[in-house]
Each structure stands twice: as structure tokens, then as C-alpha cells.
Amino acid sequence: MRTLIVDASTYRFTTKPNPTVGAMIVNEEKVLCTGFHTKYGCNHAEVECLNQLDSKNLSAEDKKKLSLLVTLEPCCHHGKTPPCTDEIIKSGIKNVIVGSLDPNPLMSGKGIQVLRDAGINVKTDVLSNEVKKANYSFFFKHKNNRPFICIKIAMSNDGMSHSLNGSSTWITSKKSRDDVQSLRANYDAIVTGGNTVRDDNPRMNARVSYDVNQPRRIVITREKNWDMKMNFFRDNNFEIVNSCQLDEFIKSFQDRDTCSLLIEAGPKLVNSFLDAGLCDQFVIYKSNRDLGQNSVPWFENKNALIKKGFKLKARSYIESDVKEVYTI
Ligand code: AOF
Ligand code: ZN
Numbered sequence: 001m002r003t004l005i006v007d008a009s010t011y012r013f014t015t016k017p018n019p020t021v022g023a024m025i026v027n028e029e030k031v032l033c034t035g036f037h038t039k040y041g042c043n044h045a046e047v048e049c050l051n052q053l054d055s056k057n058l059s060a061e062d063k064k065k066l067s068l069l070v071t072l073e074p075c076c077h078h079g080k081t082p083p084c085t086d087e088i089i090k091s092g093i094k095n096v097i098v099g100s101l102d103p104n105p106l107m108s109g110k111g112i113q114v115l116r117d118a119g120i121n122v123k124t125d126v127l128s129n130e131v132k133k134a135n136y137s138f139f140f141k142h143k144n145n146r147p148f149i150c151i152k153i154a155m156s157n158d159g160m161s162h163s164l165n166g167s168s169t170w171i172t173s174k175k176s177r178d179d180v181q182s183l184r185a186n187y188d189a190i191v192t193g194g195n196t197v198r199d200d201n202p203r204m205n206a207r208v209s210y211d212v213n214q215p216r217r218i219v220i221t222r223e224k225n226w227d228m229k230m231n232f233f234r235d236n237n238f239e240i241v242n243s244c245q246l247d248e249f250i251k252s253f254q255d256r257d258t259c260s261l262l263i264e265a266g267p268k269l270v271n272s273f274l275d276a277g278l279c280d281q282f283v284i285y286k287s288n289r290d291l292g293q294n295s296v297p298w299f300e301n302k303n304a305l306i307k308k309g310f311k312l313k314a315r316s317y318i319e320s321d322v323k324e325v326y327t328i
Helices: 002-009 045-054 060-064 084-091 110-117 128-134 136-144 174-185 194-200 246-251 267-275
Strands: 022-027 030-036 066-072 095-100 121-123 148-155 160-163 189-193 216-220 238-241 260-263 281-286 295-297 311-318 321-327
Touching: 002 022, 002 030, 002 066, 002 128, 022 045, 030 045, 045 066, 045 084, 060 066, 066 128, 084 110, 095 128, 110 121, 128 136, 136 148, 136 260, 148 160, 148 174, 148 267, 174 281, 174 311, 174 321, 189 194, 189 267, 194 216, 260 267
Parallel strands: 066 095, 095 121, 148 260, 148 281, 189 216, 189 260, 216 238
Antiparallel strands: 022 030, 022 066, 160 295, 281 321, 311 321
């Protein structure tokens, strides 16, 4: 089960915001076939696995002796794909071992009940902590009814965001900015403010060398008339949110499958998220360069994050920059 969880997570960038799931059919100790959920909207792991069993031409008696291991509770709903429970029941397999219950309220115990009602032996939660860790934001979303929220900023040595005369473009090094691309790749959506879109004309995508479901780009702004030729609006993967009520904005994700948000914005929006208590992780890329007096500070007070209850979780060095990760 442990290897199945690890192998399934290699598909995390293309399954998100869906969880990563692996399935395996064993005959006593012998592995007959494995399958994974590899792409959002495509076959679930159980279906991929059962499709391979078909080619083995086993008798109904042989199939009864098999066990299906699956890292997440099989679904029993019609989503983008039909219910896996139907396929499992049809297969004639009589033993199912599940890593963790699915926190999605459409399932969460119902999938297992459907299997048991069909006379299948089900053992569940055999490695639930590992499954949770591998699908952190998916479990977070369903537990808290909102996405996991991470704020990322780049800061000068003297705590500044940008200089007022607009002379400096990049605060941190090229390597730090590459690291931001990998950070972005983990998120379901990137949220920014109108000023950032107007001033920086950012692309706000994850420019990495592997396949990624690109984060949705969301701009929170009062402005309604945007120039659609700007980089931010270059394809359909964006949203303009004209309400600046952050609580309402976050609530709007309750019925969406977006499990994680990366906030990349200026001091005003960043501090609004912090003040509203809407931040679970804060990442700072800090350069050793000062921007000086004629600049805009990230925070009004020194040690603003610590005062809000954040704790330093990790510190690493990227050339002359320092990357710090804070959690609450
Ligand atoms: C499974 N096996 O491999 C996965 C499951 O829209 P759909 O049809 O793709 O369903 C997505 C939901 O199904 C997702 O939110 C999660 O609850 C469950 N994921 N279930 O049986 C799988 N990926
Ligand atoms: Zn399924």
C-alpha cells in the first residue's frame, strides 16, 4: 500500500485538483496488475487496474480469491467518470483493502457501504495518514470547506516590496524565481490583485519542464474594463472577481473542486488576506539587497508574521537569497 501511495503521487501535477489514487490486484502475495489515476477527468485508478485484469482470462472462482488494494475509497458517484464501485462489483472480486476513506462528502463511507452491501469484504483506513499526507490540500479542502491558502512574496533585505519610482524589476535572483515556478505548479489557482496585473503584466502560470494542470488565474479587482491583450487574459483559464469581500470570495470555493490557492499579490491584498485570517502558509523569498526609503514595505510592523502566530517551518538558501516557509 505504501509504494502504491508513493507511485500514485508521481501523477499529482496532472490529477490535481483530484486526489492521486493507485490500485493493485493481488493473488495472495502475487501482484497481477496495477493502475493509477493519471489525469484529471480520466479513468480512476480502479478502472485502469480492472481493465488489465480482463486480459488475464480468469474464471469466476479464480477472481473470488483476488484482493483489490486501493489507496482511496472507491467512488460511488457519477462525476466525470462512472462509479468505480459498479466496476468492482461487476469484476467478481470479493476482497477490497482501502488506504483511506474519501473525505469528499459524496463518498466518505458510502463507497465502502455499497461494496459491503454487494457482499464484498472491505477493510479500510489501513494507511490513512500516508494517504492524507500525499493529498494534503484535497483532505484540507473537505475538512475545512475552503481551499488551503498559501501567500508567497519576494522581499528586499530591508523588508520592501517594490520601489516607488518603478526602477527595480526583480528583487530576487533568477534561481529563486525558477523556484516560484515549481511552487506554482503545486496549486490549483493563483490569486492576484488588479494593481499587480496592471503594473507587471504577469503571465502567472507554472513554467516548469513537466506536465502540469495549469493553475487557474484569478484577479480580485474593482476594475471592470481590462485590456484582454494583457498576458493574464491570454487564454480562457482566468477569472475576474469584482467583489473585494475576501470571506465571500473564499466561500465561493465551497462548491468548486479547487483545493489550493497561491496568493501572489502586492502588500495591500496580501495584508488583507492575513488580517482576515485567510492564510495557512506564508513563503518569503528574501534578497540581500536593500530597496531603500523610497519603497513600499510589505508589513507595517516588524515581525508581523510572528505576531500573527506564524512559526518558521523551513529555511533554505537559493544563491544569495533566503527562502523561508511559515505556517500557522
Ligand atoms: C476513485 N478512484 O482514482 C479517484 C477518485 O469527477 P470524477 O469522476 O473524476 O470524480 C472525482 C472524485 O472522485 C474526487 O473528488 C474524489 O472524491 C474521487 N477520486 N475516486 O474511486 C480514483 N481519483
Ligand atoms: Zn472512482
